[in-house]
Each structure stands twice: as structure tokens, then as C-alpha cells.
Amino acid sequence: MDQKDKNTEASRPSGDAYGESDFFDPRLARKEKMRGAHIGDQHIRVKRSEDFTSVSPGFFQATAKAVTPRDWIGRARYRLKGILIGAPLTTERESHERLTKLKALAVFGSDAISSCAYATEETLLVLVVAGNAALGISFFTALAVAILLSIIAFSYRQTIHAYPQGGGSYSVSRENLGQLAGLVAAAALLIDYVLTVSVSIAAGAAAVTSAIIASGFAQQIDALEHALPPNLNFNVLLSLFFVGLITLGNLRGIREAGSIFAIPTYLFIGSLTLMIGIGLFKTFTGTLAPVEAPPLLKIAEPVSYWLILRAFSAGAVAMSGTEAISNGVPAFQKPESKNAAATLTVMATLLSAFFLGISFLATHMGLAPGEETIMSQIARAVFGTGWLYYIFQIATMGILVIAANTAFADFPRLGSILARDDYAPHQFAYRGDRLAFSTGILALGVIGALLIVLFAGDVSRLIHLYAVGVFLAFTMSNAGMVVHWWKTRGENWQTSILVNGVGAVLTFIVLVIVAVTKFALGAWIIIIAIPLIVGVFLFIHQHYARVDAALVRRAARRVPTKLKIRVLVILPAVNYATERALAFARSISPNIAAVTVTFDRATGERVHRELQALDPAIPHIVLEDPYRDFYEPLKRYVETLQARDADAYITIVIPEFLVRHWWERLLHNTAAQTLNRLFQKHENVAVVNVPFQL
């Protein structure tokens, strides 16, 4: 025993008041069971435990050894978990990597930038009903989106400077507009993150499927899909694989590994720039033509304002993910705000350029959406079906999967903030083995996967749900900023209010357009879901508040130092197991009685005789139940005792057989469990199992 241990014992009250001093140090020599020997027998080896290290008197820290299970099932589970998500990390190992602008663009920008992979396609899908000529409108809706994006980006730059600690819509709205606004923003954001996962992954899978179809494997995919249930097509299978992969990766805690994300992001940026560059060059030299002639579309509907608004709404999804940078300001290298703002500008510029470029090329070639994605069609026209095309498709898939990963960083983080504020179950605030918010990650993975299966991995159907949440969050955030500037009224506050005010008004208008045009297509689901989710938030909040209030209200009552304990020993027979239960009862209270519930009188009398022989002083109550129900009469008896003596704390002691195997449990009564359940709602009744191992 070293000096420190001696302190431990010396500085604490010992056996005099309560207990014995050797409660204290779990590091003191512990005896290890020898193979086959029982504790208490002689064959025991004395060994110093390595499970804990001493921190200060009475404080011990668990070592990695202490969290490694020792039984083989536990160990097997622990190892499997180790293989899947890695060995547990200590809390202090949380990394606080600061991101360079280059890495930050990959981590926070991939969500927004990746949107251009499907935004053009979605616009064209709306316009397709008005015939080939109408497809040209898509370029102009892209232009409108790009202008809107620059305004939003500009307004978010202000948020970044005002909230260097990270200004998500939830905190900005909650701080400036109140609880309800904050919760509405939070609901919108959570929905958004889920849809980011579903849409990005499904679009990423579509890029792979397109490449496979382009390589001439269309028939094989068809055959495979015929063998699968209706909602599980090739795309869905691929998507579920990706969702599983990202979920596992995030449970491992890859959250901030910027370097891994940089590769596909910059590969995409590079190859897309190359494609648009070559495409524009070929356009001007007049050599750009689609691989297959675009189909001749039937004009089902004339071009109308409604159609143009719908096309705009479809294109507006390109702006999803713009908020991510403003959430992540603290992760930037110093000066955080300046670097974040610069990254935001670069991101918005790239996204606008890409969206416009793709829309121009698609319009110029007269492409129409079909089995193959628009991006894939352009890439084949520009690169041919060579290695450049495949690299481009892989990069597209890569950035889309990375975009989903952004949601996997944001959803659990927002969930943990909501849990800390008592709006979500507290489990969302617990960090798992690898320091990640496991509950949030798993929830996102499961809901995202479910949506993909429900919508059969169809990006176009999923995307209808998307934009409402995005623009609701934008509006709340900008409106919150307006209030913020009004409250603080610092330097140039008028300009700031103007910028965020314009942002708020514009995003609100887009919100209305999006909600109206997409209402019947699925946006109604979101419009119903947001208030429902807010309701759940408030409900949970109320529950936790009730618990706290109850604890405070009760704390005002004096808790007696000791309770009046009455012990009832359930005595089905007198044997070794019940003798131990009686010994336990005698040890915890002088106030004990044995209760035998019997279905026939003879048994009751036999048990009584046997108990008399063992210890005639123990009061014995026999409850004979001619209806052969063990539990209800016992419950009645306990309730009667309770009603007669409200101060008594009734402790029911049950001798419990412990069996080695689950199937052995089928051969015995499980009275202990049932009694636990039976008295589950009785406040002054405790149930103790005194186990007896065979």
C-alpha cells in the first residue's frame, strides 16, 4: 500500500459511524477465483486489482481493464463492437481539430456543393411536361437560384460574425425570437438533416447505377430487381449499404476527420470544373452533342407561371446545406469568423457556377431526364465513356455520400443540444464509446434508411419533402438576426438589419412558393410533421420539468433518517434457499414475517410445521387461495398491511433460483420477476431477490 492509499483510509470516517473502511479502495488486493473453486473456499489467489487507479481519497478512475467484460458472451460482444466501431475512447481524448479553410470547405461545404448533382435534373423533371422547348427555362430558374443564393450567403456572413460560437438556426431563433421559434427551427433542421441523408445517398447511388447502366449492365439490374420485393430496387440496396457504412463510420467517431473528406470533395470540384470547362469549349467550337439523341417529348401542359414557379422550387433545393458553415464556425482555425466567412463565399461561388454551368450545358444539348442522370449524360457527351467519365461518376457519388455525412455530424449535435435543453430524451446527450452521440447517429441512420425504402430510393419523390424545411430554417435564422441587430444596435446596425431583413423576406417568399407548389407532392407531410415534432419537444420538456419540480417539492418534505422496515419473506417451502432468505430478512430488520401462499391447505400446514421446527419465533401467515392465483392475494395482503401502517416500508424477500441456462428458466417459476412487476407501482414496497445458485 503506498502513501496515497493510506491517506484514503485516514481522511475518511471509518467503521465508527457506518460500515468498514475496506469499502474504500477497490484497488486493494482482490481475490481471484481459481478455476472451479468457489469464493469462500480455500483455493483463492490473492491478486492486486488493475481495474482502478486512485485519483484522490475516495476517488478512483476506471482503467480500460475495468470496462472490458469478463464473461465470454460479454467479451464476444465487446470484441465485435471493437471490430465494428473501435475500442472505447476516454472522454479526454475528444479531439478539437481546427480545420483549415481547404478542409472546412470539404467538411461543411460538401452538402451544398453536392446539391448541383441533382438540382438541374429536378428542374428539368418539372419542365419536361411542357415539351423540349420548355427545358430551356431551366437555365433561367438556375440563374434565379444563384442570385438568391448569393443574397443568402451574404446574410449568413453576418450571422457568422455575430455568432462566432456557432449560430445554428435553433440557437439564433431561440435567443432572439423565443422558445417556440427555436423549436420550429430545430424541427425544420432535424427534418432537413434526415432528408439530406436520404436524398444525397439516393442520388449518390443513382450516380453509380447510371454508370453501371452506361456500361451496358441494364439487363442484369432489371433481372436483379425482378427478384426483389417492390420497394427494394438496386438503388435502394446500394443506398442502404451506404447508409450503414456512414452510420458505422460516425459511430467510430470519424466526424471531424477533414482529410478523408477532402479527397472526394476536391475530386468532384476538379472533375466538375474540367467537365464544365471542356463542355463550354466544345459548345463554342460546336462539337458538343449528346450520346443518344434527346427524346421527343409530348407537350402535355403549356408553359405557365405555375410551371415556372414549380421549376424554381425544384431548383431551390440546390441551396440546402448552405447553413452548415455558420453552424461550424468554432471548428475553423483562427480567426474563426473571418475564415468561415471566406469559406462561405467560396462555397457559394462554386455552387452558383456549377449549377449555372450544368444547367447551361443541359439546356444547350436539349437533354431530358430519364433512366440515366443528367450529370451522367453530360459527362458522357463531354468525356466519352472513358476513364474520365468513370472518375467523374465516382467523384459524384463520393461527394454525395460525404454530404450525407454532414448531416451525420449536425443531427446528433443538434439532438444533444436539444437534450441538454430538455427538449429531447437525455440519451441524445450521452457520448458513446467513441465519444460520438451514438443515439442521434443511430436514429438518423434508421430514419434515413426508412425514408429511402419507403420512397423506393427515388430522389425526385424524396426531394419534394426537402425544400420546406430548408427555407423555414433560413427564414427563422434571418428573422432572428434582424431581432438580434435591433437588440444590440452596434456599429452599422441599420445595414445589418437591411441585409438580414432582405434575406428573411426573400427566404420567406421562397418558403411560401415551395410550400404551395410542392404541397400536394409531399410538402404537406413536412407541414404536418413540424408542429407534431414541436409538440413532442414541448411534451418532453414538460415531463422533465415535472420530474424536477417533483424532486424539489418532495425535497421540501423531510426525509426521515431511517425508515420503518417490515420484511415479508415469501416461503413456498422450507429448504436451503428459503432458509437463506430468512437469514437475509433477519439481518435487515427485527420486524419480519414469513408468508406462504398455498393452493391447498395441506401444503400450508406442512410448511407451517417445518417453519415451527426451524424457528418458531417467526410469525407465519398462510394465505390459502382456492382460486389458485399466487399473486393477487399476496398483493392484497401487502396492500392491507400498507394501508394499516402508512409509514412502514414493506420489503418483500424472495428466494430466487438462479439457473445456468435460459431453457432451464422454462422449468421453474419466475416469481421474482413477476413480483417485481407486480409491486412496480407501489412506492413503499421494495422487492429483494435473494438468489440461490444451483
Add this chain to the structure above:
Amino acid sequence: MDQKDKNTEASRPSGDAYGESDFFDPRLARKEKMRGAHIGDQHIRVKRSEDFTSVSPGFFQATAKAVTPRDWIGRARYRLKGILIGAPLTTERESHERLTKLKALAVFGSDAISSCAYATEETLLVLVVAGNAALGISFFTALAVAILLSIIAFSYRQTIHAYPQGGGSYSVSRENLGQLAGLVAAAALLIDYVLTVSVSIAAGAAAVTSAIIASGFAQQIDALEHALPPNLNFNVLLSLFFVGLITLGNLRGIREAGSIFAIPTYLFIGSLTLMIGIGLFKTFTGTLAPVEAPPLLKIAEPVSYWLILRAFSAGAVAMSGTEAISNGVPAFQKPESKNAAATLTVMATLLSAFFLGISFLATHMGLAPGEETIMSQIARAVFGTGWLYYIFQIATMGILVIAANTAFADFPRLGSILARDDYAPHQFAYRGDRLAFSTGILALGVIGALLIVLFAGDVSRLIHLYAVGVFLAFTMSNAGMVVHWWKTRGENWQTSILVNGVGAVLTFIVLVIVAVTKFALGAWIIIIAIPLIVGVFLFIHQHYARVDAALVRRAARRVPTKLKIRVLVILPAVNYATERALAFARSISPNIAAVTVTFDRATGERVHRELQALDPAIPHIVLEDPYRDFYEPLKRYVETLQARDADAYITIVIPEFLVRHWWERLLHNTAAQTLNRLFQKHENVAVVNVPFQL
């Protein structure tokens, strides 16, 4: 308080040695909660409890009130159960109705007599491959079966006289041939009972289906079956309905209600006698002809000994159920054995006559099995498709369903005997609310229904499994009787041995024939199942023996009067809930300590300060786990304590939140449950939840 109650108090040791005397009488005034008031508050009404009546000092008997749940979920469940199976009955209400021969024939004879409803059909199904001429052989196989039946019946008459307490194959074999033989017979019988249910019910349903087809609804049934999954045809649905009905009826305890059974049984006997009578008359007057001309069969296989043996095996199923009367001797009116023997003779005579009659008519008309049953074809030829035909079909269905009911009386009874002998889980010996062996009834219903679904309600496929068990039980029983006569050697023992010896040899020969001819058709399943079931019996027996041995071995060890209790209070925070847990701990032992498992040091230190403020004398151990695992470090700590002090009984006290609704549980940790599970296999550790109601 009346005189008796005073005795109660006077005659028992009271407060001096243990506890207080008011443990004693649960009938003493109990306080009822007023609406909205808490126990312990003033708003309490004093009321005399009606849950118990006093039997003798310390002995109380529960009234019907005590077994009626008081919470609304419990009450709703209780009421539903009441509607389905009736109100609970007291043990003393077990009826011991003695049956007249007339009723006994219905109760115990229906199984055997009903066999003639499908035995002819099964014989014809075998012969059908050899063309129309071969069908005539069926009469001769029926004759062979009838002769065999009379020999078996004769040998069973001897068993009835030798075992007036009921001589089932299990008890006769076990007593005379040893444990293993008894278990083999028991396994054969259990299989038999299950098959009786499946085959009889499926055949009963087939009678109804035939009647419906005969009424011209074939198309509607076809349409319905197209809409159902492959194994759920019309017959199966009807069968499942009947199985459910009989299961419920038996749970209600209709077991011995002879009168109910008499109606369909005698309706069947009467109408079948009428049919055979009119049939024979028409045969001799030459006016009997099938409604549809019998199909011209293709000769696929010549008539061979093998085919004849197979036809005989198929007909031999008619003998199933012959044993039932010898099982039920004690239920007969006095003189039991004589009446039972007389009933057996009548039963065997009727069955032989019916089987021969049906076979003769079928052969004479040249009927071949098809969609419609042979019985239905004969009945239509004899009665025409009038009301007599329908009555006959309903009677057929009725007796088949009643036959299944015989199995529902026998299977649970045998199950309870096996459970009493420690060969089956003890649950099989418990009587349910209505005094029936509920576990056995439910098990039989479920397995029977499962077999019907698995075999798509096809009587012919099910029946292949049937005869092996029947003849194995016959052989065991007769062989057992031979040994019995040899052991006792009373009057005329030589004759008795001869009779049972001939029975044993004949049934053994038939057993071999049946096993060989039906082996590939399904009998192999039974030949595998019997040793497996016997294995399970022995396994269970060994387990119970091990438990008893352990209790005896341990009983030899001295159990100390008191245990050394060490209490650990889990203290996540200091609040009302944990203060109560501490008070509980102080009340049960002087040897206590508080343990805080924490993931960060600050929390540990805060809890320590708060505990110091509350009660500085309580030793406090803080286990900080940087890996954020609550349970493993706690387990390690407890194991260390245990290893250091093998005599200590460690009691872990957990403050447990009690929530009102299941969904609220999602918002809290369920540490109590997990700890219970965690220390489930630790013999010297008890876990106590000190509940705290919100």
C-alpha cells in the same frame, strides 16, 4: 373482532421475538384510498377487508374478491378472460361426475368410432393406383382390421380389470417394463393425441367442405382459396376455427361434460346405422348407384403384397383411440371395471360394423376417392342430397370434433402425470382458473393447429404420421400386461398372459408393417421424434433431480441465522429520491456506503460535497469512468468487495424513478432493471429498487 381472531393473536408469538402482531390478520380493518388522496394523508376511509376469511390461527383463505384485480388494465383482462373461459373456480369445485355407460361411450368412444369416417377412404387412396378392380381389396383389409380390433379389445378388457384406477400405456409400461419403456409409451401417446387433434379436426372440416361442394359452392371455395396464402385453404381455416373453439372449451373446463358429447356421438351412430342399413337394403334390391359415375382409373401399378400391406396400414388407423376407455376407468359408474369393459365391447363392435359396412358399400358402388369424401359420396347415393344427407354430414363433423376433444382430455392429463413424475415442466401440473390443466391444453391446441397448417389440412398426408404412435402404445401396453400377469400370477394367469401375449405380438407385427410401409411417407418423422421426446423427458428429469440434490446437499451446510449485510447505495446525485434510498439503507444495515459512478470528475466532486452536507458519516466512493460505461466498473467494484470478504452479502440499493406511462420510460435511464440483470448470476448480491413515484 370475533373470538376466532383473538385466538389468532393470542396463539402466536408476537412483537417480542420478531415484528408486530398486526402482521397477522389481513382481514383487520384496512384503509381504502379515497380518490386522489395518498396513503399516509388524512383522507382515508377505514373499511373492513373482504379479501380473506379466517380458517384457523394464522391461516386465511382468499375470497373471490381477493383474486379480482383492482387496476383497470388488470380488471379488463380479468373480464375478457371471464367472458372467454368463465370465472375462476375454487379447487374444491372439481367435479367428479361418474359416467353412465351411455355417456362414457360418447366421451371415451367417439375417438375410435369417428375413425371410420376416414379409414375406408385412406385404404382406397392406397389402392387407387392399381385401378378400379383393386378397390375391392379394401373390404378385405377392413375385415383384417376388424379381426385385429376384436383381439385388441379383448386384451384391453383384461387391462381394465387389472388396472381399475386407469391403466394408460404410460403407467402400465412404467410399472412393468421400467422407466424407459414408460417414457417411450408416453412419447408415443403424446404424439398420438396431437395427431388425433390434427387428423380428426381436418377430417371434420373435410366433411363440411364436402357438404358445401355437394351444394354447388365449389367455385366460391376455389375463389376464396386463390386469395389466401398457399397453406391456408378453406379446410385449414375451418380446422383452425374448430381447434380454437375446442381449446377455449377445454380451458373453460368442459372436460367431463358427458351430456354435450352424447348428442353428436349418438346422432352419428344413429344416422350411420341408418345409412348402412338403407345402403345394404338398396344393394340387395339392386337400386344403389353412385350419384356421379366413378372415374375410370389408370392402372399405374399392379396389385402386390406390398400394396395390400400398405392398404392394411392405411386401414389400421381405424383403431386409434381404442385405448381411451382403459384410461378412463375411474370415471365410470360402479362397478367401474365391469361397465368399462362392457362399453369397450360395444365400442369395438360398433366400430367394426361401421368400418365393414362403409367399406362394403364403397366397394360395391366402386367409389374412388376424390374431392368429395367417400362418406359423403355414399350418403348422397343412399339419402340423396336432401336433409338426411346434411344431418349425416353435420353428425360426421360433430363426432370428429368430439374425437379431437378426447385428445384434449387425455394429453393434458398425461402431461400433468409426467410433470408430477418430473418428466415434464411442472407448469403442466398446475390447474388453471377453471381447474383444467391449461398449459397442456394450450400446448396441444398450438401444436395441433401448427400441424394442420404445415400439412395444409390434408388428412391423407397427416394420417401417415399417425399409426406408428398408436401401435407402439398398444405394443408397450400389452407387453407390460404380460409382465404384470407373470409377476402377479393370480387366477388364470396363463390365459391372461396368452391373451395379452397374442395382443402384444400382433400389435408389434402391425407396428413393424406400419413403420415400414409408411416410413418414406412421413412415419420417419415419428421414428425420429419418439427418441427425441424421450431424451427431453430424461433431460428434464435430470434437471429437477439436480435441483433437489442441490437443495439437500446445501441443506447439510449450516445456514447462519443472520448474514453480514453490506449495503451499497447507488448515488447519481443527492435529491429526494436518493435521500430515501439512503434512509432505506441506514434502516437495513449499519454497514453502508454510497457509490457514485461518474463520467466526469466535476460531477463526482459535486455529489461528494452534497453528500458531505447531508450526512458526512456515510462513506462515499466515487468511481470515475472515462470510458463512460456505468455498469462494468460498478460490477468490478462489487466483485472486488465480494472477493475480499466472501461472507458479506452485498445489497445494492437503487433509487428508481417510477413513471406513469410506458413512453415516459424512454425518457429515463432504466438502471434498476439493468443492475438486476447485471448481478443476476451473483449469488451473494441482492439488488433492491427503492421506488420513487413522480
